[in-house]
Amino acid sequence: MQNPEVTSKLTHEERRKFKNFLVIWIGQKFSYLGSAIVQFALIWWITEVTQSASFLSLSFFLTFVPRVLLSPLAGRFADKYDRKKLLIIADSLQAFTTFILIAAIYFRGFMVGLVLMFNTLRAIFQTFHNPVSATLVPLMVPKKKFSNINGLNQLFLSVLDLLTPAIAAFLMVFFPISIILWVDVVTFLIAFCFLIPATIPKQNQPFRNQNQIKETQSKKRRFQRITDGLELFKEIPGLGAIISVVIIANLMLTPFNALITYFVNVSHGGSEIEMAILSGCLQVGIITGSILVSLKRKWVHKTRAMFISIISLFFGIIFFGLAPNGSFYWIYIGGISITFLLPIFRTLRATITQMSVPVQKMGRFVGFFMVFNSLSMMVGYLVVGPLAELIGIVPLFISSASLAIFIITLIFLFSKIKQLEAISLEPSDYAPQKDEIPPSIKKSDQKEPIETPAP
Structure with missing residues (x-):
């Protein structure tokens, strides 16, 4: 499974951590598959029973409320406490919630309100x-393997999402x-068996001890640590721009994400088979794109590739929304066109983030990013149902995609996102240590924004 040429260049400690990562990674993919199967079944059930765009958007809205309220706390937990225990507790509670839903259905029957509450608890x-x-x-992964692992992860997730x-x-x-x-309970047990024997490294102790001493001296310093995630946007030019692109894209994708089953079942008369x-x-689009990403060894124009890939997604949605009534072949081709280039953006965005954000602050960075991202998506999911019933689902798809293309283009042209080109995706050239920002993108080295075709 591992390339001998690569692993031979790794230290014993790097190989040990990488093997533990693969064990955890495999187990988590089983858990992901079970959760995705259950989610597909529940969303389709809500669509068929209610025939309502508003109920569908409400279901998605309720899953985002916990992300907005709890993400900063979750990010701090990830940085401060034992990560293995946190994974075990979170996964166990998800499986237990599923078991409670099964018992409730057995005694009280299936109700829409029960499903909505269930999805909200799982989101927590x-x-x-x-x-x-x-x-x-x-x-846990050697820096030289970041891009490969991210591409491989996208490929496996795509295969699972295909199945x-x-x-x-x-x-x-x-x-x-x-x-x-x-299915959710069984796949959790499989993931649990993989997670138990694995080892996740503790936080970097010298870094933590130094900051813990400072924290005991001042409450102000404690607040400062909480806001470290936000400070990274100022320290790394272009990082805020790329995150803004992700947030705008996810906001404008909420009509498609929330109402795709409504589009198939109600607008076009399709069944769960279609x-x-x-x-x-x-x-299929994501898998094909992921294969291309995994074969690409070096990205010369990272931001340009990210821009083209994210814009193609929204042009695909416009094509998808224009499908004549009942023309499922048109819809299928549109589906492939939507996701074909998306892995390029996802992989480059993930790799740039991992190479630029210090690992000691990654949890807090992800936590605060999830707040802003989830808040925008929560607003989107709250309004897309009523909007679809007011103006129609096709006009909603086309208008949201067109607006996304316009805003994202402006961000790439007039932001500092081009400066992310300074981050090498080849860790052998430079790898940030502790809370260090790569010299090539420190604030003192900033230049005026350059016209960019980026994410």
Whole structure:
């Protein structure tokens, strides 16, 4: 599974941490598959039962409330406490919540309100899970493998997302949803078996001890540590711009994300089979793009590649929304076009973040990023349902995609995002240590913003 030529150049400690990372990573993919199958089944059930865009958007809205309220706390937990224990607790509570839902269905039957509450509870535990997972790559993977691991991760997630709708649709034909929910519990147990024997390194002690001494001297310093995630946007030119692109893109994607099942089932009269095929097409695009990313060894114009990939997504949504009634082949092709270049943006954005943000602050950075990102998406999910019922789902798809193209283009042209080109994706050239910012992008070396075609 590992390239001998690469592993032979790693130290014993690097190999040990990398092997532990792979063990955890494999287990988490099983858990991800189970959760995705259950989520597909629940969303389709809500669509068929309610036939309401507002109920669908409300379901997505409620899952984002915990992310907005709890993400800063979750990020601090990820930096301060034992990451392995946090993963075990978060995953265990998610599985326990699923078990409670199964029991509630058995005694009281299936209700929309029950499903909405269930999804909200799962979102709470996922909020504490995400910052911990985000720290594992920079903490346990050799820096020279960041880009490869991110590309491989995108590929595996795409394969799992390709299998998810097919498996979920098959199960929904033969089993009631109360049985399908058990998939989440079983895959959690598999992930748990992988996680228990693995070891996750502790936080860098010299860094932590130094700051802990300062924290005991002043409450002001404690508040300063909480705001470290925000300070990174000032310390690293272009980081705020790239995060702004992600936030704008996710906001403008909320109509598509929340109402895609409504578009298939209500607007075009499709069943869970058509929805499964469309989901598969979306993943075919991502898988193809991920393969291209994994084969690419060096990115000369990183921001230009990110710009093209993220803009192509929204042009794909416009094409997708213009599909004639019942033209599912058009819809399937549109699905592939939406996601084909997306892995380029995701991989480069993740790698740039991991190379520039100090690992000791990664948890807090992810936590604060999740707040702003989730807040924007929460607002989006709150309004897309009523908007779809007011102006129609197709005008909503086209207008949101067009607005995204306009705003993102402005960000790439007039922000400091071009300065992210200074970050080498080859860690052998330079790798930030502790809380150091790469010399090539320190504030003292900043130049005036250059016209950019970026993320």
